[in-house]
Amino acid sequence: MFEPRIRIDRELHRQVEEVARQAGYSSVEEFVTHLLEKAVADARQSQSEQDVRQRLKGLGYIE
Numbered sequence: 001m002f003e004p005r006i007r008i009d010r011e012l013h014r015q016v017e018e019v020a021r022q023a024g025y026s027s028v029e030e031f032v033t034h035l036l037e038k039a040v041a042d043a044r045q046s047q048s049e050q051d052v053r054q055r056l057k058g059l060g061y062i063e
Contacts, residue, residue, distance in 0.1 A: 008016075013028065020031035056062045 016031065017028050020028050023031065025031040025034070053062070
């Protein structure tokens with residue numbers, strides 16, 4: 001199966017590799033996957049909060 005690849009600067013990769021190792025991740029891929037999953041979840045949460053605010057504004061509950 002095809003796996004997507006992302007290119008990053010070698011120095012950044014070295015730094016990520018070091019941080020991932022120190023944090024106990026088994027690989028850079030595992031560490032980066034965890035960070036991306038968290039970023040997506042945070043973005044979705046933020047969007048959800050914005051949607052609720054817009055609905056409350058529309059109903060006249062907040063200005």
